[in-house]
Structures are given as C-alpha cells and as structure tokens.
Amino acid sequence: MKSSERFLIVDDDSTFAQVMQRALVRRGFEVDAFNASEPAIQAVQDNHYSKAIIDLKIAQESGLTLIKNLKTIQADLEIIMLTGYSSIPTAVEAIKLGALNYLCKPVDIDEILLAFSTSQIQEEISLPENPISLDRLEWEHIQKTLQDNNGNVSATARLLGMHRRTLQRKLQKRPVNN
Structure with missing residues (x-):
C-alpha cells in the first residue's frame, strides 16, 4: 500500500x-x-x-x-x-x-x-468467535424498531407483526447478554 x-x-x-x-x-x-x-x-x-x-x-x-x-x-x-x-x-x-x-x-x-x-473478496464473511445469540439479535431488532417509531409500542408491534401485549412482555424482560 x-x-x-x-x-x-x-x-x-x-x-x-x-x-x-x-x-x-x-x-x-x-x-x-x-x-x-x-x-x-x-x-x-x-x-x-x-x-x-x-x-x-x-x-x-x-x-x-x-x-x-x-x-x-x-x-x-x-x-x-x-x-x-x-x-x-x-x-x-x-x-x-x-x-x-x-x-x-x-x-x-x-x-x-x-x-x-486482499485482492479478492472473501468467499466467507468472517464473523466473531462468539456471534450474537438469536435472542439478543431479536432484542436489538425490537429496540431499534421501537426507537424508529419514537417509542410507540402499538406501531412497533404492527411493524413486527406481533400482538401489542406480546411486545410489551418482551420489552419488560432484560436484554440477553449474548
């Protein structure tokens, strides 16, 4: 270089x-x-x-x-x-x-x-040794969608395709560490 x-x-x-x-x-x-x-x-x-x-x-x-x-x-x-x-x-x-x-x-x-x-694009994308768990990924997605909707739980639930009460229960739980 x-x-x-x-x-x-x-x-x-x-x-x-x-x-x-x-x-x-x-x-x-x-x-x-x-x-x-x-x-x-x-x-x-x-x-x-x-x-x-x-x-x-x-x-x-x-x-x-x-x-x-x-x-x-x-x-x-x-x-x-x-x-x-x-x-x-x-x-x-x-x-x-x-x-x-x-x-x-x-x-x-x-x-x-x-x-x-590296002149060639890698065939496989290298991911961290400890990838984020599915539960943590879901939590982060819910939080981002909620933030995009300015905290509106009903609008977020509609976008995520889940019942508002289900979303409220998920929001009451603590985030998964990894």
Missing part, C-alpha cells in the same frame, strides 16, 4: 475515529475523519480518496446508504465496512453495494489495512 493514499473515515464514535486516524497518519497516510454522512459526502465531492472506512451505524444514519452515495460520487473508492453488530444480511448488502470487506469491531488498523490489500 502506498503512503500517498488518502483515507476517509466515517464513524460516529469520535474516539474510535481519532484512534484510527492517528494510526494511519503514523503510517504515512493522509486521513480525514468525519462523524456524520453529510460532511463525508461533501469531502468526497471536493477531494479524491483512495480508501474509506465506514461504520455500519453512523448515529441515526446507515453506513449502507453512505456506501451507495460514495460509490455514486467516486466509483473507484475502495471501502471497508466496520460494525459492532455483525449480521450476514448486512454483510451481503455491504458487499453488493461495493464494499471490499466487512469487519466486526473490535478491529485494529493492521486488520483493516490487510482487508484493503
């Missing part, structure tokens, strides 16, 4: 983005980091980046949408997607939209650089 390459980092966790930025700068790369999609899109319109590291969830925005927008602006941009919530459907979607790879957090800069240097 050439040190003249320019990286774009988009992650709403400013501490994580700064750590990645410093690690890349130490290796001789130019790096711009953003905490939201809009300034990142503007930066890609104004500058040429060779590589991008995009988080799946950027505050209330989707990194998948950002990949699509960035690829529209600069088709040759190489993108790695990072996530703390790995799932096969989002991994497949990220690859379809043009990401080279999909990595699960925590991840270090060496793993990210290795993912960029």
Whole structure:
C-alpha cells in the first residue's frame, strides 16, 4: 500500500475515529475523519480518496446508504465496512453495494489495512468467535424498531407483526447478554 493514499473515515464514535486516524497518519497516510454522512459526502465531492472506512451505524444514519452515495460520487473508492453488530444480511448488502470487506469491531488498523490489500473478496464473511445469540439479535431488532417509531409500542408491534401485549412482555424482560 502506498503512503500517498488518502483515507476517509466515517464513524460516529469520535474516539474510535481519532484512534484510527492517528494510526494511519503514523503510517504515512493522509486521513480525514468525519462523524456524520453529510460532511463525508461533501469531502468526497471536493477531494479524491483512495480508501474509506465506514461504520455500519453512523448515529441515526446507515453506513449502507453512505456506501451507495460514495460509490455514486467516486466509483473507484475502495471501502471497508466496520460494525459492532455483525449480521450476514448486512454483510451481503455491504458487499453488493461495493464494499471490499466487512469487519466486526473490535478491529485494529493492521486488520483493516490487510482487508484493503486482499485482492479478492472473501468467499466467507468472517464473523466473531462468539456471534450474537438469536435472542439478543431479536432484542436489538425490537429496540431499534421501537426507537424508529419514537417509542410507540402499538406501531412497533404492527411493524413486527406481533400482538401489542406480546411486545410489551418482551420489552419488560432484560436484554440477553449474548
């Protein structure tokens, strides 16, 4: 990898983005980091980046949408997607939209650089050793849907296709650890 390459980092966790930025700068790369999609899109319109590291969830925005927008602006941009919530459907979607790879957090800069240097897209998406349990995944999906509906239990139950009382019982339970 050439040190003249320019990286774009988009992650709403400013501490994580700064750590990645410093690690890349130490290796001789130019790096711009953003905490939201809009300034990142503007930066890609104004500058040429060779590589991008995009988080799946950027505050209330989707990194998948950002990949699509960035690829529209600069088709040759190489993108790695990072996530703390790995799932096969989002991994497949990220690859379809043009990401080279999909990595699960925590991840270090060496793993990210290795993912960029891999010339072939991996046949199998690497998932963490302890994948999230189905119960935990259901809990997180319910919570996200509830948040998207501004806490409206009835609307959330309709979207999830379950009875409102069933949803209320599930919400009363504590989240599953893993």
